[in-house]
Amino acid sequence: MAAAVESFAAKGFHGTTTRDIASGAGMSPAALYVHHRSKEDLLYEISRAGHERTLALVREAVGTSRDPREQLLAVVHAFVVHHAEDHTGARIVNYELAALSPEHLEEIAAIRRQIEQEMRDVVERGVAAGVFATPDAHMTALALLSLGIDVARWYRDEGDWSPEQIADHYSDLALRIVGAVPGGNTGR
Amino acid sequence: MAAAVESFAAKGFHGTTTRDIASGAGMSPAALYVHHRSKEDLLYEISRAGHERTLALVREAVGTSRDPREQLLAVVHAFVVHHAEDHTGARIVNYELAALSPEHLEEIAAIRRQIEQEMRDVVERGVAAGVFATPDAHMTALALLSLGIDVARWYRDEGDWSPEQIADHYSDLALRIVGAVPGGNTGR
């Protein structure tokens, strides 16, 4: 599976051959089929595990506080760090959905909707509490997720910024994006 | 070329066969090779044209004003509208770079650097003029581009928002992201 993640992320699902994966894992092509039903099934397993991990990470971040401002900071920070550190896995999660079978795609899409819902809830709770100000919580939540997801596209290990640095800056941007009122109880 | 754009965007470069493109264009597979040297060359032509169009559109938007605030609004608005309306082309431009040959990729990367430079310049001019406030102009410019590019990933024609609506909201977010000082001379 690790070899498949590497190949799928670098060359895409269709650009990867079963022989690529096998040689990356130090095996013969036939050995793959002892553990996985098909190449598509391998993608599905990777994608599902990745999505579940992301959802768990988002929920965990939201759970660290009851203050919307703190929740926002925690969730954006964790989300961005994850998309930078695990950009390999995150690329498959976000950019290889079209290669999934219709049934598998629907299952994955359901997890994605839950992730989006978590972010939307955070923004809406902040607006309701009067600590955030935005004309459209739905689109604003989408923008916050966008920012994090796109990190997986452009992040390079050899780049100038560490995942932590990016996450710190993006957490700051997140407060601005939701129109957080100045003077929240803590600045981290 | 239009048929190739359609296929590449829907299934990716490697997921598209020359027979897909040919039948999409109502031709035999052999007819493609009268007009294009190879499948990769077709991708390159599409990618280059798309990148040049994006760069032109960014420069045109920047040229509409000498006020950084107006420039930011114009460039983000145009960038977002483009990535929504032409999400098909934009997907190829942003997500099929890995399928290009090394020489073609380098040529395309040069155009991308120019696009990034334009956005960075707008932010830096605003900071220098004291109308924007951000701790890292480089990363902030990247975030602005990220937001626009990711629209091409999630935008659907059947969605609830029009390209204009998204662009309007995102222009607003852009002002917040760069920390534009309140009370600019015009609100659009």
Add this chain to the structure above:
DNA sequence: TCTTCGCCTAAGCGCTTGCTTAGCAGGTAA
């Protein structure tokens, strides 16, 4: 000792891939 099981390989099957070849129809020009 014999059998079974998990995990692997060598070989290869049937199909699809990108691309080429040979040739054809219609327009243009000498």
Add this chain to the structure above:
DNA sequence: TTACCTGCTAAGCAAGCGCTTAGGCGAAGA
């Protein structure tokens, strides 16, 4: 009439594809 050009098709080639088959080998259990 003859020659050539552009834009196309039918047919097909060599290579690569996902996946299967048949069988080997060492550990575990009877």
